[in-house]
Amino acid sequence: xxxxxxxxxxxxxxxxxxxxxxxxxxxxxxxxxxxxxxxxxxxxxxxxxxxxxxxxxxxxxxxxxxxxxxxxxxxxxxxxxxxxxxxxxxxxxxxxxxxxxxxxxxxxxxxxxxxxxxxxxxxxxxxxxxxxxxxxxxxxxxxxxx
Amino acid sequence: xxxxxxxxxxxxxxxxxxxxxxxxxxxxxxxxxxxxxxxxxxxxxxxxxxxxxxxxxxxxxxxxxxxxxxxxxxxxxxxxxxxxxxxxxxxxxxxxxxxxxxxxxxxxxxxxxxxxxxxxxxxxxxxxxxxxxxxxxxxxxxxxxxxxxxxxxxxxxxxxx
Numbered sequence: 001x002x003x004x005x006x007x008x009x010x011x012x013x014x015x016x017x018x019x020x021x022x023x024x025x026x027x028x029x030x031x032x033x034x035x036x037x038x039x040x041x042x043x044x045x046x047x048x049x050x051x052x053x054x055x056x057x058x059x060x061x062x063x064x065x066x067x068x069x070x071x072x073x074x075x076x077x078x079x080x081x082x083x084x085x086x087x088x089x090x091x092x093x094x095x096x097x098x099x100x101x102x103x104x105x106x107x108x109x110x111x112x113x114x115x116x117x118x119x120x121x122x123x124x125x126x127x128x129x130x131x132x133x134x135x136x137x138x139x140x141x142x143x144x145x146x
Numbered sequence: 147x148x149x150x151x152x153x154x155x156x157x158x159x160x161x162x163x164x165x166x167x168x169x170x171x172x173x174x175x176x177x178x179x180x181x182x183x184x185x186x187x188x189x190x191x192x193x194x195x196x197x198x199x200x201x202x203x204x205x206x207x208x209x210x211x212x213x214x215x216x217x218x219x220x221x222x223x224x225x226x227x228x229x230x231x232x233x234x235x236x237x238x239x240x241x242x243x244x245x246x247x248x249x250x251x252x253x254x255x256x257x258x259x260x261x262x263x264x265x266x267x268x269x270x271x272x273x274x275x276x277x278x279x280x281x282x283x284x285x286x287x288x289x290x291x292x293x294x295x296x297x298x299x300x301x302x303x304x305x306x307x
């Protein structure tokens with residue numbers, strides 16, 4: 001079963017992406033960036049972004065950094081096995097930027113390191129994730145660095 | 147002792163009406179349905195809004211549920227007109243199953259509460275009881291929120307957007 005080529009930078013948003021309004025702005029072998037402007041629908045009762053929003057962006061980046069495929073190649077899908085987040089600082093700006101790097105792994109499992117900053121460069125959170133390729137797609141990973 | 151000492155609810159009830167489900171909770175239609183001493187429960191009925199590319203509950207939504215319910219497990223405040231607040235320091239989530247539909251329920255338990263921080267464990271189960279994920283999180287109390295008396299509610303209507 002082969003799927004059509006998929007590019008998260010240009011594909012129509014999937015449901016949760018639409019709900020929370022985030023974009024995948026960079027998608028490269030071993031790297032992905034997910035960005036969103038802070039919106040009222042992201043807030044907690046304290047009026048700042050809910051930690052769960054950071055989790056969504058970092059989880060998403062952690063997944064896409066391991067799924068790059070060349071145009072025309074079948075797409076690769078992954079699922080999260082484990083996600084550990086540290087909330088290290090407060091936002092200074094208004095745009096959340098999650099950068100994820102694939103730091104190793106093999107044909108079925110890989111590891112991602114993620115940072116969340118804002119447009120001022122302030123570090124807000126860091127995360128480590130363990131992801132698993134879904135079956136049928138695991139043998140086609142391009143650019144699986146490290 | 148100075149000033150008026152807050153009095154707790156005689157039955158130890160932490161009234162859910164004190165906590166508006168605003169912002170992300172409203173966006174995701176996620177509700178806290180129980181707050182008691184050392185325990186909290188939150189529920190969400192899966193719909194399209196919560197779906198990932200595979201059509202199942204996005205791991206980030208599950209993480210958000212764990213973050214919220216874990217915090218509530220440590221913020222029991224049986225005092226009318228008062229609440230406790232905290233911020234998340236660290237959160238670890240393990241994904242053990244795929245939830246596609248129905249009501250998912252997150253049950254949080256306070257593991258330990260220190261003077262300034264606390265740790266809670268949360269399990270999220272699908273309607274059929276299958277474990278979708280579980281997590282552990284550590285939070286820091288806001289100053290004034292360390293004790294059950296908490297602080298007077300001051301919902302900032304003037305909060306910045």
